[in-house]
Each structure stands twice: as structure tokens, then as C-alpha cells.
Amino acid sequence: MRSISWGGVILAGLSLWALEAAAFTTPKGYAKLPFSYSPVPGVKVRIEQQHNDILAKLPGGKVQALGEMPDVPEGSQEIDGLLLQDDFNFDGQGDVAVLDGVGYGGVNLFYRLYQWDKAAKRFRAFQETISNPTLTRETKTLSTGQRSGPRWYTTDYRFRKNKPYVCLDTAMVGSEGDLYFARLYNPEGKLLKKLVAKTQDPSSIDEKTAPARRKVAVGKAPLYDKPDSGAKTGMYLVKGDQPTLLDYKENEDGSEWFLIRFKGKKLVEKWLEGSAFEADDAPAPKAPSE
Template sequence: MHSISRVGIILLGISLLSLNAAAFTTPKGYAKLPVSYSPVPKLKVRVEQQKNAVIAKLPNGKTQLLGEMPDVPEGSQEIDGLLLQDDFNFDGLGDVAVLDGVGYGGVNLFYRLYLWDKAAGTFQEFKETISNPTLTKETKTLSTGQRSGPRWYTTDYRFRNNKPYVYSESAMVGSEGDLYFAKLYNSAGKILKKVVAETQDPSSIDGKTPAAVRKIVVAKAPLYDKPDADSKTRMYLIKGDKPTLLDYRENEDGSEWFLIRFNGKKRVEKWVEWSAFEAEESAPKGTH
């Protein structure tokens, strides 16, 4: 039986593991404190608990507060990853992440990340709390993911001159678990690309990822000028049509809309409600 520290990572990355087991790694986890390790050769750091505080004993003899012990929900399984240790920012130094909280029945594990500063001989706290982290050394990517309701949301960080920036943000969309709407950014925070991608591994999405193509499964799917029911046009697609998904919008009422492109007698770019892709209808097949 898997402990809860692995559940989110397994769910998030199972498809990628089946394709390429070496594509990402999970940081080494420790279930209990104290933990000793070397951020650089010949230097030792000891992370321990003092009352409710997490303390790092540094090589220079000083101590550094790494926050408080997490509030773990009663009844949770033993957490293998109370502390994670790895090179989270790919600078060749050893960093640590301390469990900050547990959510969604143990699927979401949130961490405070502390990056080792070799010059200062101390830790520098990462700007954001991270969740269920994995590392891809080939692209120097720190991936985080968390579940809310039936969906996964991910943020990938990359590093420029050892400084982090958000490389991508993605959200599971639709209801079948294989579509993600992702935004890719450069190091200055400018959006480079938005894409609806067919994948079960959102961290695989990059600038070359093609837009997903989805089959219409209802007899007649109305097209809309805007992502709302009040902008219905006279145009529609029919069962079996395969439009390309260009953009995504979720409204306050929970309805999901996709901007599609379809090349029929002429190229059309309109909005379609998600139900056109997920529910079979018994109505007779229409025409364009």
C-alpha cells in the first residue's frame, strides 16, 4: 500500500512513467527528523525538530528556522516525505523542502522549499509553496501539481541564472482526464503560447505541442460567437466532425467552452460547449 506522500505524484505522473521512466525523478523523502545531509561536499547540515519548530543546524555553527512542523490531519497514513532532499534548482547544491500541510485526503502535499546558498552558507526560502514536486533534469524543470475536485492543476518552474520563473501553468479540462489547457511563459513573464493539449502529462507540454483535435459526438453541435449560450449562431457541426481546439474558457456556472477551428466548405472559428464532445445523442444526424 502506497503512503500518501506518493499518491499525488503517482497519479500525476503515471502516464509519463509508462512512456519514459527516466523522464522525471522524485526527491528523496524522509519520514522522520532529524535528517543530516551534505549540501556541498564535506559540509553537513542537520535538520531537526525543536518543540514545534523545524531547525537547521548549519556548518558555521549557527541555526536557521525552517518554519513549523505541519498540521497533519488525524488518521492520515505515515508520510514518507516529511522532508524532501534534492537539487531543486539544478545548481549542483543540495536543497530541502519541509512539509507545510496536507490536503485533499492526503493527495496534496504542500512544501516550503529552501535552496542552499553556497556563498552565504544558509538557506534561501523559495518564493512559493510547492506541491507534490518532481524534477526533470534534462529541461531543468521543477514541476508541481495539486488536485482540486476532479481536476489537476500544475505549475512548472524553470531557472534562468539560478533564478526561478513560471514556465507553464496548466489545468485539466473537460471530463475525460486527457485534456489540459496550458499557458507557457518566458522568463520575463510574457505569455508565449496558449494551447489545449491532449496529454496525461502536462509537464510534457512545450512550444512544439500541437493543439488537440476532438471528435464531435452529438448529432448537432451549435456554434457560438462567444463562450456563452446567448451568442448562438445558425452554424453547427455534426457528429464525426473533428475540430481543432484553440482556446478554453470556464464560466462561473461551471460550463466549459472551447474555441474551435474547423475546415469544412470554409474555415470556421467559433466556440463550442464541452457537452458536444462528451455525450452521445440519439437525435438524427443533421447537415452543415
């Protein structure tokens, strides 16, 4: 597993967004202000701190507010990525992301992203805060991810006519850290496909990805008509059976359910409670890695 250290804060598992060993990049990080750069040739922008405000000095003497300095938890002060600079939307212009907050002991770094608008000669704010961003230039994908509890969640953005859309979102599921429930979308926001995939690299999931298979770990695992303990059927799988995982749902009580397909004497598609895949000594979910 590769880890990236940002000035004393270790971000484990950022390599989960790589399509291959060197496919993704992390934006350039800067620990202190002021910072000056050229978003396009011939234009210079200076970003600085005044009291608790972060300001961008624009061409023509104009000033644009980029929010306030973040509250950094004690023990996480040495963060090299107070400001990130890169072409986040792959339009050939230089954008910036300003640290908005720190979470989960420094694992999650949240940013306000500002994209340079060449015509307006100022920044446009991105639609929402992003976390732990990485860039995959081959597919022009902005990937973000964050940890909540033992699980990782990712969102991938692509751009059409310079406007962002979510092309993929994933959530780590199960107990072993290698299953992700994924939803793929088209530029209009239509759901194209959802599946449970086995991977250490959720951003590699696409429409060609095959659904995962998982071995039953208990002696007898009942099947259900729906993800509800009250919908039990007379059918069951046994230890060693390896059904295909088609869909996923987490109930309010925290129980995990998988829609499975299994071919025995006949082909069945039913719901199976997630604990059927967990042995008594099942390991805790691991951080994503290559």
C-alpha cells in the same frame, strides 16, 4: 497508470510529469527528524525538531528557522516525505523541502522549499509553496501538481541565473481526463503560447505541440461568437465532426467553452460549449497517467 506510495499515502498520477519512462525523479524523502546532510562538500547541516518548530543547525553554530511542523489529517500520519532532499534548482547544491500540509485525503502534499545559498551559508526560501514535486534533470525542470475536485493542475519551473520562473502551467479540462489547457511562458513571464493539448503527460507540452482535436458527440452543436450562451450563431457542427481546439474558457457557472477551428464548406473559428463533446454516458475525468 503508475502510483507512488509515501508511507501509506498513495499519490496517483505522479508519472504525469515524465518526459519518458525514466526521465523524471522524485526527491528523496525522509519520515523522521533529525536529519543531517551536506549541501556542498565540506559543509554539514542538521535539521531537527524542537517542540513544534523545525530548525536548521548551520555552520558556525548558527540556527535558521524552517517553519513549524505541519498539521497532518487523521489517517495520513505515515508520510515518508516529512522532509525531501535534492538539488531542486539544478545548481549543484543540496536543497530541502519541509512538509507544510496535506490535502485531498493525502493526494496533495505541500512543501516549503529551501534552497541552499553557498555564499551565505544558509537557506533561501522558494517563492511559494510547492506540491508533489518531481524533477526532470534533462530539461532542468521542477514540476509541481495538485488535485482540486476531479481535476489536476500543474506548474513547471525552470531557472535562469538560479532564479525560478514559470515555464508552463496546465489545467485538466473536459470530461475524459486527457485534455489540458496549457500556457507556456518565457523567462520574462511573457505568454508564448496557449493551447488545448491531448496528453497524459502535461509537462511534455511545448511550443511544437499540436492542438488537440475532438469529436462532437451530440447530434447538433451550435457555434457561438464568444463563450456565452447569448452569443449563438446560426452555424453548428454535427455528430462525428472533429474540430481543432484552439482556446479554452471556464465561466463562473462552471460551463466549459472551447474556441474551435473546423473546415467544412468554409473554414470557421467559433466557440463551442464543452458539453458538445460529451455523450450521455461520458466517464468522469481520470487521474493523469502515462
